[in-house]
Amino acid sequence: MKAVIIGAGLGGLLTGAKLSKAGYDVEIFERLPFIGGRFTNLEYKGFKLSTGALHMIPHGSRGPLSQLLREVGAKVTIIDSNPMAIIKKEDESNIEFHDFKKGLSITKQVKLGTILAYSLKFKPKSDISFRDWILKFFNDEFLLRLADSYCGWSLSLAAKDVPAHEVLEIIDNMYRYKGPGIPAGGCGAVTESLSDVIKSNGGKINTKTCIDRIIIDDGMAKGVSANGKVIDADIVISDVGHPETSRMYECRDGKYLEFIKNTRPSRGIKICLSSREPLIGHSGVLFTPYAERINGINEVTNADPSLAPPGKHLVMSHQTVLSDDLAHEIALGLGDLKKLFPDKEYEVLLIQSYSGGWPVNRVSSGSDIGYRTPVHNLYIVGDGAKGRGGIEVEGVALGVRNVMKEIGAS
Amino acid sequence: MKVSEKCVGCCQCAVYCPHDAITVFGRASMNENCVECGICIEYCPVSAISEDE
Numbered sequence: 001m002k003a004v005i006i007g008a009g010l011g012g013l014l015t016g017a018k019l020s021k022a023g024y025d026v027e028i029f030e031r032l033p034f035i036g037g038r039f040t041n042l043e044y045k046g047f048k049l050s051t052g053a054l055h056m057i058p059h060g061s062r063g064p065l066s067q068l069l070r071e072v073g074a075k076v077t078i079i080d081s082n083p084m085a086i087i088k089k090e091d092e093s094n095i096e097f098h099d100f101k102k103g104l105s106i107t108k109q110v111k112l113g114t115i116l117a118y119s120l121k122f123k124p125k126s127d128i129s130f131r132d133w134i135l136k137f138f139n140d141e142f143l144l145r146l147a148d149s150y151c152g153w154s155l156s157l158a159a160k161d162v163p164a165h166e167v168l169e170i171i172d173n174m175y176r177y178k179g180p181g182i183p184a185g186g187c188g189a190v191t192e193s194l195s196d197v198i199k200s201n202g203g204k205i206n207t208k209t210c211i212d213r214i215i216i217d218d219g220m221a222k223g224v225s226a227n228g229k230v231i232d233a234d235i236v237i238s239d240v241g242h243p244e245t246s247r248m249y250e251c252r253d254g255k256y257l258e259f260i261k262n263t264r265p266s267r268g269i270k271i272c273l274s275s276r277e278p279l280i281g282h283s284g285v286l287f288t289p290y291a292e293r294i295n296g297i298n299e300v301t302n303a304d305p306s307l308a309p310p311g312k313h314l315v316m317s318h319q320t321v322l323s324d325d326l327a328h329e330i331a332l333g334l335g336d337l338k339k340l341f342p343d344k345e346y347e348v349l350l351i352q353s354y355s356g357g358w359p360v361n362r363v364s365s366g367s368d369i370g371y372r373t374p375v376h377n378l379y380i381v382g383d384g385a386k387g388r389g390g391i392e393v394e395g396v397a398l399g400v401r402n403v404m405k406e407i408g409a410s
Numbered sequence: 411m412k413v414s415e416k417c418v419g420c421c422q423c424a425v426y427c428p429h430d431a432i433t434v435f436g437r438a439s440m441n442e443n444c445v446e447c448g449i450c451i452e453y454c455p456v457s458a459i460s461e462d463e
Contacts, residue, residue, distance in 0.1 A: 043425075208452070329436075
């Protein structure tokens with residue numbers, strides 16, 4: 001069985017590793033000169049920055065991605081963050097994420113505990129937003145700010161733009177799989193090790209190769225045309241999202257095209273800092289609910305010092321984009337950093353923004369339409385088709401697992 | 411080089427530029443160091459860079 005995979009991002013590489021291990025003849029085509037998409041390293045001034053992700057795996061060594069990596073034999077060490085996350089409060093004090101209720105009155109703490117326990121079991125069926133859902137029970141500024149910080153960090157969305165059932169699903173997964181971890185060597189170590197697995201299983205990865213079109217005959221994908229050459233395939237899997245994939249063949253399914261039109265990518269800004277002294281001092285997430293724009297920050301060199309030159313730390317902040325004025329959004333982010341670390345010396349290495357065709361997530365949580373397409377043997381993987389409740393790359397892993405199950409290669 | 415409105419500001423062009431000719435603040439722009447080598451075109455994930463006509 002020949003499988004053609006379009007795109008060598010994390011989703012494409014995970015799929016390639018799974019299928020090549022299951023005995024498929026795998027060939028991957030990537031338009032860019034490098035593999036890994038938004039989940040690989042970007043070497044800059046001696047730092048291992050990244051093309052996208054913040055060198056963090058949301059559920060660390062116990063999560064769905066880690067599990068999938070182990071299954072295919074990818075050699076990656078994931079260093080679990082300890083503490084998992086810290087919240088910076090309005091008075092600048094830091095509390096552990098698990099203690100977030102402690103700032104509230106005893107009555108509110110009890111009420112929140114009960115509501116959360118009930119709602120995790122019986123998730124709201126409506127599409128009520130996470131913000132409105134909180135407001136149903138509490139009008140508490142700290143909780144609302146924490147919700148924005150949490151949704152911003154994990155989904156690059158404001159709490160008013162995510163359905164409550166999706167966030168509750170994520171909280172559920174957080175209890176199930178626990179907190180984040182940092183892959184030793186950065187996210188590039190993950191994608192490179194997957195590439196090794198694919199090659200050792202006889203698979204092939206072509207870079208700088210454009211897919212001109214997907215060849216469809218009688219509702220079935222028969223192969224692709226890549227840089228003008230026809231490659232036959234029994235199955236085609238695309239890691240470039242529904243909209244871009246649908247433009248690679250003549251798609252006439254009006255209902256599907258309408259669905260695609262309603263999916264929205266999520267936007268974000270990452271600011272990379274270099275510092276001699278640690279700014280955070282631990283390997284977990286620092287949630288910053290009282291910053292104007294920044295949702296959270298990590299300092300990955302506390303887990304893996306090799307991500308920066310000797311004697312330096314690598315610190316990365318993430319923020320959702322709330323207006324169309326990107327320069328203004330970035331300026332607010334830089335202002336937040338100044339306020340968060342007033343007495344510290346640091347250098348801004350790079351300011352990276354993500355939207356449109358190179359977003360944080362190709363499909364925002366809550367508007368995901370799944371992995372199927374109108375073509376029977378053409379599937380979508382990657383952040384354009386994640387599993388339910390899966391944050392970032394954990395969602396990519398869950399999505400790949402769903403496709404593997406469907407085609408009987410799990 | 412020309413940068414179109416498709417640019418998202420991801421910085422890949424700036425990092426791979428061998429001449430330190432690109433600055434990015436929400437969007438890429440080339441400075442006088444640019445020698446039109448075209449490496450940035452290859453590394454742009456959204457095909458936002460093209461040669462001047």
